[in-house]
Amino acid sequence: MSLADHIAIAPVVVPALAAPFALLVMRRRRWLGVTISFTSCLLMLAAAVTLLVMASDGVIRTYEIGGWQASFGIVLVVDRLAAIMLVLAATLSLLALLHAVVTETDRDGWHFHPLLQFQLLGLNGAFLTGDLFNLFVFFEVLLIASYGLMLHGQGSARLKAGVQYVIVNIVGSSLFLIALGLLYALTGTLNMAQMGLRVAAIGAEDQWLLRVAGLLLVSVFALKAALVPLHLWLPRTYAVATPPVAALFAIMTKVGVYSLIRVVPQIFGDGAGSAAWVPSPFLLPAAIITAIVGFSGVFVARRLSEQAAYAIVGSTGTLMIAVAGWQTDTIGAALYYLVHSTLAGAALFFIADVVARRRGSFSDTISSGPVFHERQSVALLFLAVAIGVVGLPPLSGFIGKLLIMGSVADAPWWGWAWAVILATTLIGVIGFARAGSAVFWKEGPVTDDAAPARVARSDMAAAVIALCLMGALSIAAGPVTAYGEAAAMQVMNSANTVDAVLGVG
């Protein structure tokens, strides 16, 4: 095994080392902790990009931890899908870190940087693992870190939302364990590839049990992805979390979507008897309602951060409409939109913070206040990001939605999908226009406590970079969609993964 093969585990090892080191040195030397955090994220990005390039040849690489043969030991699987998610997570973490350091929100508590690294450890692990129980463990790692990050900065609003967030997720984890137990009892393995083979051999008398297990597992992922009716925890949690943390959480719902894309074709594919594609009948209606609920939330939100949280819900709904097609081209389109919507959601949280920092007691409420510092540039930035989020040209949201609509055009339910995507886009446009005109256009009476704060312009950096990335995503739409299509092909053709993991042939 050459050194290059070990890059596969770097996205897990780097944050696992960086987190305790940052924790140790931060009490005495804050700058050293920040340096460790940045270095770790940059290393992760480098490793992720290397894996992305390596995976572009279409070979599915596996990494057996400790040299234990797959199905006995834990195996990491690096394919195109995993590489895309790794690059996205590393990029987003750098943006969140930049914003946190520039706005000094990382100083609100002691443990921002170690928790961020643990969060990334969980995220990267979840994207890489080929073992269902290991997926559960990495889910827990990222959740535990997210509890800490969510409460970063404290305050009663965060504690209130935090209690609900923790309770909802503990229940979700318990359901995950029940599903795992059922699947293990039925198949006798936890390796996803092997499980996919063994579900085909399950007798007729146990088919109902397999369906129960599949639906439970899908419900857990739907909870993470915040699909209606399991979305209620999200808006409140994200709206009160510290802005850089909320931006990082933009990828958390995508972990649920990722898990669905990974697990359903692999385990509940065509070979699963009566449990084949078991979530299909429920996923599409849920996705459609999620898109409607999310963008309606954008319309009625009272604060910009709340609006950003609802935009995340809505974009997950749009994303799931494509995923629910379970075809190579729909999932390929979904992957492009997934990358875009994560960046766009994060940018929206950054902007909400930029506005809040400049408006004193008006904060980021959607209300008219006195003219604030650098109002025009912030307004332009908000306009551009909002264009990206709702999916108007020229930014990547437009291409993403176009791809999704094109890919579902063959499905019998295309009318529903098109109607909902177009209608929610319109609702989103009106919602953002309303927010923009209230915050940036109208002028309210000048009050003493709303004295416009002068803050350094550098806090717009993260939002501007996110915006540039969205621009780059639309310029490079050709290669990115080609990569996404190829990734979707790998995922849908689960036999290849089985060969790569179990070493058959």
Next chain:
Amino acid sequence: MISLEFLVASAIGVLVAGGIYLTLRGRTFQVVLGLTLFSYAVNTFLFASGRLVVDRAPIWSKTVTEYADPLPQALVLTAIVITFGMTALAVILTLRSFLETGSDQVDGDPKGKHEDDPS
């Protein structure tokens, strides 16, 4: 004579029922208790997923031909550690939330504060 399977299954069922009932209550202490019961049930369930067998060795031995499944024990151990940590976190968090907001309702609403509180 009831079978082992019936005993374990009904124990899990009772725990889950109690857990769900308590988790749906409005006050945080009851919810934490409910989560604990629920996680006990899940752990027992996970343990049973390797089939219930009596008097079998889990590890290789020369004299034995039939084994108990050793994997669920490892899984349960992991799950116990995680749920224990989570429960501890939930306790601390609800306590902090109660001290900070003065309400022990899950929705943070103070109106139900004195309903069934004798003190």
